[in-house]
Amino acid sequence: MTSKHKEITEWYKRAREDILDSMDEELEMELDDDRLSPDGSGSAMSRQLYFKELFRLQGELVKLQDWVVEKKLKVAVLFEGRDSAGKGGAIKRITQRLNPRVCKVVALPAPNDREKTQWYFQRYISQLPAGGEIVLFDRSWYNRAGVERVMGFCTDYEYEEFLRTVPDLERMMISSGVILIKYWFSISDDEQYSRFMVRIHDPLKQWKLSPMDLEARRLWEAYTKAKETMLERTHIPEAPWWVVAANDKKKARLNCITHLLDQIPYKDIDHPMVTLPARVHNPDYLRGPVPPQMYVPEVY
Template sequence: MNSSDEELMRRIHRDLIDSYDEELEMELEDRTVAELTGEVPPGQDVHHKEARRQYFRELFRLQAELVKLQDWVVGTGHKVVILFEGRDAAGKGGVIKRITQRLNPRVCRVAALPAPNDRERTQWYFQRYVSHLPAAGEMVLFDRSWYNRAGVERVMGFCTDEQYEEFFRTVPEFEKMLVRSGIQLIKYWFSISDDEQHLRFLGRIHDPLKQWKLSPMDLESRRRWEEYTKAKEIMLERTHIAEAPWWVVQAVDKKKARLNCIHHLLQQMPYQDTEHPSIVLPERERHEDYVRRPVPPEIVVPEVY
């Protein structure tokens, strides 16, 4: 290997390390209140660093398996819908980020629908979700789903008793219809404790990078913890069906919840390694009459860094 090849390999290695550094930076959002206030207990640093190393090793391994799963989904034309439900600050968004992090967004996409507008409120309740369902070779992750009606809409009074009961009459048939059509439906509920939600809300209040996550609805949900608990228990009891059962993720520990959820998700499909043809980078064509034009300096972004 000559010097130019060695330098190329070093450059590729540096780029790889940089990409991993970006993943580490993402973990800054997991800062606890104690870390923000400087109240990290003495002697915790060594244990914490080793735990992080183990977490990342396993996360990268599982993400590599997710890439294999993606290739299998595309190759077989499989269709997958995954619902992520749970209380505010339960960690749904965090696990969705780690699942999609290394996947093709054209294959694995996220549906996070806002509150229905005036027109959508007059539609069949499930209508606005149907347009986001997958075609062959696609996975769709719903960051909250049609189960809003069984949770926030019920607790906050955004639906009538009649609409609430009609939802429970309809949703099992709706989901059975999806499964009969060839869509695999997987439903996760992220479970956290009262104390843990309280801690995470404090973290959002004291962290300027997270304050945008706290809406008036989130704060009200904190006050109505018991009402949400009752609504969740009814939802799980009335919508746990053989064709699409609920799976409860213990989510008090965010990192363990992510790993456990991804590990479980991988077990739900009989994916296998997909053979790919070897890739050969073609030689770039060069023409004697080609001259690259200089970029006008006035449109160049200043190099502040």
């Protein structure tokens, strides 16, 4: 075997290891999700089918990303739903293989004192995508129709004003070229209870439960009423709501990604062949030694 063949063989070996490592990353997240599930799976779908479809869909997301960049599209996707509905897990799988400079996640904290004096939508508007960007909102301006309404963080007037004006605002976004897609992740009362119990008993997930989450659990019916009102008054032809059945996390992710891909017609973008340039070798260059104490201990 020539040295060139050996180099190519080694390259393929390294490429295969990199692909397997990428798959391991997803497997790690799945095992973390399912750690305390009674049947060890957390889903009626087999892992093999799930991984096969997820990797296929993530490949399509990369194509969509290239199309968005090429055509300078502006894509905003809203993810709403109850606590533990699986919004974050779906967002992770969407962004996992994408360029973070193109596909960004926005998860704004509670407004500070200055932001409370601003126009309610102001801090969200500044996060909208520019041309060639995808922005995923992990909760959005619809906080006002949900948590703020139920917890009393806004007045009745502010709440009604929000429901009255948000359809017009979204129509303005769309008129300006923003592709706006809104998802509601829907889970049952029993399923939320089960997921909360998992978090309570899992030391790696207890941080996900805040006092606000526990209060939201107590006020399940109030949240249901607020959700129904929100969907009724803000489901408009230009920006409809799409409900994701989310009791099964794996199916919810695959269904959401499939639907998202269907919302934006895209095609493969031809990329020029990439050729690595020959590295410059300077005979006068001597690489300096790295002191041993600077290295991270190789525990593994």
